[in-house]
Amino acid sequence: MLKLNSVTVNYGKYSAVRQIDIEVSEGEIVVLLGANGAGKTTTFKTISGLLKPTGGTVNFEGAPINGKSPDRIVQAGIVQCAEDRKLFPQMSVQQNLMMGGYIHRSKKTQLKESLKEVYELFPILYDKRDESARLLSGGQQQMLAIGRALMAKPKLMLLDEPSIGLAPLVVEQMFTSIQHINKDGTTILLAEQNANAALSIADKGYVFENGRIVIEGTSEELFSNDEIRKAYIGA
Structure with a gap:
């Protein structure tokens, strides 16, 4: 796919x-x-079209996308959920979600169905749908950021550090939700420092150091690598 x-x-x-x-x-x-x-x-910004590669190519579903504008890349099916969430703080939860579905704004039935799916995945967002996004807790804001990305019906979702700053219980809930999104048909590329949580749900991984990929392998291979365990898992 990518x-x-x-x-x-x-x-x-x-x-x-x-x-x-x-x-x-x-x-x-x-x-x-x-x-x-x-x-x-x-890397995420380059895939999303926010940065242009100096060299090399980025292909999505067999076609080059480096050089395409970010909005064209979203329309192709790649949606990024940024590390700092980038919510609209003064807007309500539901208004934030509807902004995520902007590219499908003419498809009213699809938007309603997408909104229903997000609220089923994150029921707390339904309870708080009329509240301003800035009033949400950190975990709820991360749910909203992921929900907003889902509103665009992505084929591939880029999740940048979704666990950062969250309590351990909330992190566990977040990764369970990511698994659910994946099982529903969305491919996931996840950037994380929480190696233990990420590798527990991932199929494979790549380890970055100073701008290079130094190790790659299946989750099992990375889990069993002593260097990775010492550097990122603490065991």
Whole structure:
């Protein structure tokens, strides 16, 4: 579904990502592991069209998308849920969700069905649908950010650090929801520092260090790698 070939991304003279190769097959959950500044968010922004690669290609469903505008990439089926959520704080929960479905605004029946699905996945959002997004807890705001992304009916969802700043119980609930979204047919590319939680639901993963991919493998292979366990799992 998604293939990055030798992708390099520069900020001026600084290479934030250097010749990375990533493959995501339809139906998978794939995780990008690494510390802050390792290159995960830059990779997401490049896939989303917010950054242009200096070298290499990004292909989605067999066609190149590097060079396409972000709105065209959303229309193609890739939706990013940003690390800092990027909610509209003064707007209500439901208004935020409807903004996520903007590209389907002419399909009223589909929007209603999508809204129903989000509320079934996150019932607390239905209870708070008329409240301002800024009044939600951190976990509820993350649910809203994911729900808003789902409103665009993505084929591939990019989730950037969904567990950051959340309590352990909320993190567990969040990853259960991500599994549910995947089982309902959405392919997931996940960037995470919480390796233990991410690898527990992922099919495979890539480990970033200083803009490069240094290790890749199935979740089982990464779990059993002593270096990965010491660096990211604490065992």
